[in-house]
Amino acid sequence: MSDPVLEVTGLDVTFGSGPGAVHAVRGVGYALHPGEVLGIVGESGSGKSVTSLAVMGLLPAHARVTGSVRLKGREILGAGEKRLTAFRGKTISMVFQDPLSALTPVYRVGDQIAEAVRIHQDVSRQAADRRAVELLDLVGIPNPAQRARAFPHEFSGGMRQRAVIAMAIANDPDVIICDEPTTALDVTIQAQVLEVLKTAQRETGAAIAMITHDLGVVAGFVDRVLVMYAGRPVETGPVDDIYYRPRMPYTIGLLGSVPRLDVGGRRRLVPIEGNPPSPDALPPGCPFAPRCPMVVPECDAAEPPLEPVGSGDRRAACIRAGEIEEGRTRPGEVYAPSGGGRAGRPAAPGAGAGERRLPAPRGERGTVLAVDDLIRHYPLMKGAVFKRRVGTVYAVDGIGFDIREGETLGLVGESGCGKTTTLMEILELARPQRGTITVLGRDTAAMTSRDRMAVRRDMQVVFQDPLASLDPRMTVHDILAEPLRTHGVGDPGPRVRELLLLVGLDQQHAARYPQDFSGGQRQRIGIARALALEPKLIVLDEPVSALDVSIQAGVINLLEDLKARLGLSYLFVAHDLSVVRHIADRIAVMYLGKIAEIGQVDRVYDTPMHPYTQALLSAIPLPDPEKERSRTRILLEGDLPSPAAPPSGCRFRTRCPKFRDVLSDGERERCVDEEPVIRVLDEDQGAACHYAEKIKVV
Amino acid sequence: MAGFLFRRLLNYVVLIVVATSLAYMLAAGALNPRANYEGRNPPIPPAVIDARLTELNLNDRTPMFERYLTWAGGVVRGDFGKMVTGGSVNEDLARRIGVTLRLITIGLVLGSVTGVLVGAYAAVRQYGAFDRVSTGASFFVLAIPTVVLANMLIIAAVWVNGLLPQPIVYVSGEFSAGLTGGFWARAVDRIQHLILPTISLSLGLIAIYSRYQRNMMLDVLGADFIRTAMAKGLRRRTALIKHALRTALIPAVTYFAFTFGSLLVGTTFTEKIFGWHGMGEQLVNSIYTNDVNSVAAISCFAAFAVLVASLASDVLHAVLDPRVRVG
């Protein structure tokens, strides 16, 4: 193999000094060969982003960086600004996570790209401008010459990320570091941007270091993977080995805790118990020991080094990796209930997936929530002093669904589809602008305030951000006791203890404050509070999207158990379709204020009928390298149209791949003129498309 | 852009009319020019006083609304009426406006530019010596009233002058009366007179702007686009000036109109203390002498000036910030 273009060895980053110092990165090393793609995977706090900033020399001055970073054989760590600026943007460039703030708001996009060109190439302004337009064209921005003159705020998130990529490849770099380049984007846009990155790599032949928390994103894209935990690499190797033959318990756990889009039938997720250690209080030996199911006393003796396992280019930092390699412990068994480990809280309270009672057929169960023809329009206002109405935002425009007892409906869609508005309308318990909302048999339009109080008791909500929804000045006990007191329960003590047990928290935790807990535990508190009054319906607004996968799995399992045990119904609003497949019985896919497809979950995932559902599902990367490589994606073009000016006829037609590629002109006319309504084409699966047909996409 | 400016201007005209009318009514209601003539020895016959007051359109026996109409009619023709002394308000103010504007403009430019630079530099070197010193100094300046500050400056200047063979700054007036010499000699003399009042005006501004700019700059320094700019290969300095400062300047510019208004008030004291015969001084004098027309005219001018400044800040904001340019 040729010499590496980028070689990082023994990289250490410390913030601050003295006893308060935080050792964020500890001994990271990797080599990137020309044209190679390396995936750096880790959860929040694993030090993966700090590593890349350290390589670029972009950390703030109070960070101490030691070790070695060699770019094309030359040491660049600690180099002076002059040398650093000479290679930054030229030999090595970077794509950041948040495209919304990555561009300077006051300069034109084209000028910012041209600036990158002119820093390193001695060309005229006109030549640089022309190059900027070429680059924008390359990353797939339509009308590049005209769009180059736009300002960043006139670009959508996906387009800004394209512009940032254009900037990164402006000088034909040898290395591109991508730091969570698609995390802030919707899945269909993420698929577009990943495609652009692949194009960029083809064009420049650059080596890419792709940093992400999403095991799906890297599966089909990278050659090798480096898994980070608590500031250091714990396993590295070729992508297939890591995904199919992981050797380090953390990697095994991480892979097991990812909800899979391609696996139906409710495979139970395997969460990793506990929380990642904070970098200023690391355990003595292996940092994973407190959570590891395979832990043995020797693990605490010293931190295991990253050592070769088996043949080939594999390394793992675990004293028992050899055992797994030799097959004495199979990866699949590591997290089995008998796997031991001292984190071992009983896996989950109550009923597991196996004990699920067979529910009565759907039609025979009572309806807990019914929404019919619901509309929510907002006036679009303009002007500072004299506001005038210039249009209408059709946030929710005539949707209907129902939830039966003991059922979970997943309401999914990308940002701006109207799912949150729908949820807010339901929670408000007021008369909607049009249509009806019936909660537990009662029409919201006819409710008195007393009815509302009663319904609120039976319908509870859990929000996305656990910290923001819990009062920081109240102890957990008070938080849980509050709804009980409001609804007149005498002594809340026993019930509070019961609730804590139910959601898998220690009873001693009752005296603590929300900020003393980790994200996953906080969300459990939020769930416990929602359960306090024994509701029948719980509305969940993105309940796990702020959590790391290893934590998220535990919360998903908890929700499933509670549902089975307490006979709850959920309205589960989320953007992550893999999570929804796991937890929902039925799913409604929203697009631009309408429901595009609705039906039983496995039917919709296995054979989606609406072109939008098909594109959405096909856009989601699978944590399975082989499947990823062989998949062909249905890529959507462009961005979501403004909900203030939805297209005529079918709202999806401006981006519909079927409309674009398959239909004849005559057929298209129907899409343009006639708005499709949901037609039930199969038992419990309906789509709002004139030309719906089942396709397998996952 | 043109439409936007036109609408703004129209709004402003309405605002000026309302503000000035209110100021006139307030002054006409609260001030009592008759008192200037009463209690004199020998007493002036009431008929004479009335005649004099009516001539000046200050007679409180004429209904206020009628006086207002007379006054407003004059204003529309560009005539702000007569002072209590009988002179023309227009002529008097025309002279004073020049004096005040010179002071304010130089003070404002000096104050805001220095303040912005100080604040930006302090932010870049957060918690460094410069940051600490400038923070301390700004709070010190903000804590003491203009009057005290001006007098401290005078004392300091007198002391410095005493150490030198020849005074380098003058503490009173706009220029030395009876100075002979060529253009340069007179220019130098004027500058020497200008230094102290300008410093006393701009010190407060520097203090405010530097605080403000420091905060804005700190916000921007952590922004991703600075990282992007440096990842492109820009030097830190260039990235800071071209990307960070340029973006962080926008709020400071909007702040401009606000400070302009407060500066008009600030000059009142400054002019009084340094013996400059500007508008601020006249405002104080005219209240003493129950000079309704002058008070109204100065209010009108102040309203006008504040709105011009606010228009300027709107235009600058639109020029600096593409996000407000749309629509």
Ligand code: SF4
């Ligand atoms: S070294 Fe021990 S604690 Fe660490 S991962 Fe391996 S078995 Fe688990």
Ligand code: SF4
């Ligand atoms: S109705 Fe036409 S445009 Fe709409 S989804 Fe179906 S095929 Fe596409």
